[in-house]
Amino acid sequence: MGYLAKTDDISMENMKRAIIAGSAMASFCVEDFSLNKLQILSMPEINERLGRFKKLMHFDLI
Secondary structure (H helix, E strand, O other): OHHHHHHOOOOHHHHHHHHHHHHHHHHHHOOOOOOHHHHOOOHHHHHHHHHHHHHHHOOOOO
């Protein structure tokens, strides 16, 4: 929801990006107790995680 609010765009394509952004942020939440990881998180870490999610979601059908 934060991504959608920040971008002020509720198109289907942007909703897909919001799902990926939310999933990436949620993956940080399970790395430490409570919000501890989010308190020390940096933008480079977030961008790296988003890049990994992008690679994970892209595949070629044989």
